[in-house]
Amino acid sequence: MSFRSENQNPNPTTPTPPLKKRWSDLWTKSKPINQMVMAMKLRSLSPRRAAKANATLSPFPAVAIADRTLLLSDQILLKILALVSDSPAQRNSNSLVCKRWLNLQGRLLRSLIISDWNFLLSGRLIHRFPNLNHVDLLSAAFISPRNSAILLSHRVLSVHLHSDLAPNWCFCEENMLPVEVIDNGLATLAAGCPNLRRLHVIGASQMGLLSVAEECPTLQELELQCCSDNVLRGIAACANLQILKLVGHVDGLYSSVVSDIGLTILAQGCKRLVRLELGGCEGSFDGIKAIGKCCLMLEELTFSDHKMDDGWLAAIPFCENLKTLRFQSCKRIDPNPGMEEYLGSCSALERLHLQKCQLRDKKGVSALFSVCRAVREIVLQDCWGLDNSIFSFAMMCRRVKLFYLEGCSLLTTEGLEHVIHSWKELQSLRVVSCKNIKECEISTALATLFTSLKELRWSPDTKSLLQSSVTGITMAKKGGIFQKGTITES
Secondary structure: OOOOOOOOOOOOOOOOOOOOOOOHHHHHOOOOHHHHHHHHHHHHHOOOHHHHHHHHHHOOHHHHHHHHHHOOOHHHHHHHHHHHOHHHHHHHHHHHHEEEEEHHHHHHHHHHHEOOOHHHOHHHHHHHHHOEEEEEEOOOEEEOOOOOOOEEEOOOOEEOOOOOOOOOOOHHHHHHHOOHHHHHHHHHHHHHHOOOOOOOEEEOOOOHHHHHHHOOOOOEEEEEEEOOOHHHHOOOOOOOEEEEEEEEEEEEEEOOOHHHHHHHHHHHHOOOOOOEEEOOEEOOOOHHHHHHHHHOOOOOOEEEEEEEEOOOOHHHOOOOOOOOOEEEEOOOOOOOOOOOHHHOOOOOEEEEEEEEEEEEOOOHHHHHHHHOOOOOOOEEOOEOOHHHHHHHHHHOOOOOOOEEEOOOOOOHHHHHHHOOOOOOOOOOEEOOOOOOOOHOOOOOOHHHHHHHEEEEEEOOOOOOOOOOEEEEEEEEEOEEEEEEEEEEOO
């Protein structure tokens, strides 16, 4: 006896209909559904049992559920980190989360101060921070103990010193890295950071700066210390340079010479300069004239402890578009400027700032105010030798609207009043820490002038009765006589 199977087709000519799939097969074979069911089960369990079940049943590691940032791409996570990394402390905390966050945080950093030159030469700097556009290499160019408690801080740089320092104080020249090492570092930096915009370096040569100029066409700001005329040939190749700071000689630190030759090379190469600072540079009328003739976009010119020859001040009027002229820590202005009728003036000049300068030379100060007679803003801070006779030369500047005086102890109330009465357009006056300017010597005319000012800051000493910052002030009178101490805010 033979039995036929129930599933056997009794009619061979008729095709067998497809078998119906059971739901149990779908549950066991579909991975997305399995994952969904597993997630629902884990949610219903306690945290400890869920972690245990996840470790035994889930085909994915536990970190996939714990670190949900793995689901984000690098681009999205970079945008998130850029929004939350406002302070250095926050950036440091983000870098300690994991290696991925460390690398991403390094890609967000744009500015960095280097203290170890080997960190640059080894390539770790470029690997760790590939998107830098502002690098400071000043401290890294010296062989100095990083754990020393002796720190030499100067206006241009800060370095650590050995305890057995030589008495001649020639620290920088004796402990600076060789020029070849500095040039190799600049070549490495230029190759790894083609988008570099700001650079601070010391002791480089012409070849090192040429490598930066070739690899970094977007370089706009450069600070070069311990430079000479030959080094400026490399700077001249930076066609898009707009802000430049040159430091040639610093007493006690290093000595280099920047003369008219270097200034002429600079002027012919960097014609798009907007801001120029010359520190410890030599030169004369010809060098400044070349800068004025070639750098037509120059708007701000600063001299720091300059070593210019006599008569150089007459070249300032060749800078036709100059807006700001600044002097810092200058021992002299121009001892022999020449005859006043040959000086000329800068018609576009708006601001004259002198900080920590010696103004004892009457010829130099008189020539300076004559050249800057069109200025609208004068700032004098901590200047030595500024007495009534020297300050009286400022009367040549008839268009002054803002005057800021600080730390000039020789100037008296009479000398100040004599000059500011000649400034008919004066709107803002600030007098701070000038011990010879007394409130008891304020005349009725000066008090009346105060009432017409838009801004007044009057604190020549600690005993001043005027408000430290007063706007819209009024001064009371009684019987036509000014009453000292009766000053109120309106």
